[in-house]
Amino acid sequence: MMRISMSLPKKLLNDFDEVLKDRGYNSRSKGIRDALKDYIVRYQWMKDMEGDRVGILAVIYDHHYTGVMEDLTDIQHQYRDFINANMHLHMTEKNCLEVIVVKGDAQKIRSLSEKIMRLKGVEHVKLTTTSGGEQ
Known part of the structure; x- marks a missing residue:
């Protein structure tokens, strides 16, 4: 050890x-x-995700943190082709929850998730996906 x-x-x-x-x-x-x-x-x-995926990205962030909302919006605009919808919830005086519905290439979804994870002011990110292919 x-x-x-x-x-x-x-x-x-x-x-x-x-x-x-x-x-x-x-x-x-x-x-x-x-x-x-x-x-x-x-x-x-x-890292091992591949192919088309559909899922939900849940992001909790401190909306008082300078620039975090603008940065989050900018990133979502960069990945707009992979975002189908989003919802914003005011959790507390300090924290907000952003729920982002994603669909498309797994690598792009992973890149989106990791960019959001690295933002200062973001406290938690959870990605849940499943295969996005036709059944």
Whole structure:
């Protein structure tokens, strides 16, 4: 095993510890290892997507973060050929949820997702897809 050190916001660590407690973990290290494995599996799944896909991209972001709404809109305009619809929901005073319905080439959808993930002010992104081919 390798030992690492990391810095986390207090709320994130408290939330993580609460999840570990609810799931019955006795070790924070084991929980972090499992979370990292899950992250890697999700990335590999996205990386291996190919062909036509249809899906939903859920984006939670802090609308107070300077420029995030404009950046999100700009990216959606760049990928307008792969976006069929979107919905905006005000979750809290701070956070908004953007639900983006996507259809088309898996590589383009993955690129769209990753560009949004990298935006400052975006707190969470989840892509769910299925085959977009004719049955």
